[in-house]
Amino acid sequence: MAKTHMTRYTPTTDELKEELQNTAQALRNAYDRFNFVTEPELVDAAIFEIRSLNARYSYLIRCVKEVSDASAPPCVAAGAMKGGRLCQS
Numbered sequence: 001m002a003k004t005h006m007t008r009y010t011p012t013t014d015e016l017k018e019e020l021q022n023t024a025q026a027l028r029n030a031y032d033r034f035n036f037v038t039e040p041e042l043v044d045a046a047i048f049e050i051r052s053l054n055a056r057y058s059y060l061i062r063c064v065k066e067v068s069d070a071s072a073p074p075c076v077a078a079g080a081m082k083g084g085r086l087c088q089s
Contacts, residue, residue: 010067011063013064016063017064034046
């Protein structure tokens with residue numbers, strides 16, 4: 001049987017930002033649950049959920065930055081600047 005190659009799906013900036021907003025809301029909800037639980041097992045579960053959502057949030061932030069940087073025009077030296085963006089380094 002021949003192997004098939006799958007193409008990699010690259011989400012759009014809007015899709016990433018929507019997912020980021022959803023994750024931020026889920027994180028707020030997880031913190032709310034953490035603040036109201038008293039059973040040790042539920043406290044542990046809330047902590048794990050918060051850590052997981054924080055990791056996802058950080059990942060999505062990196063993805064948004066990568067997609068934004070890839071779509072931005074190349075930077076130019078300030079002396080040659082005519083409407084382009086400035087180089088940060």
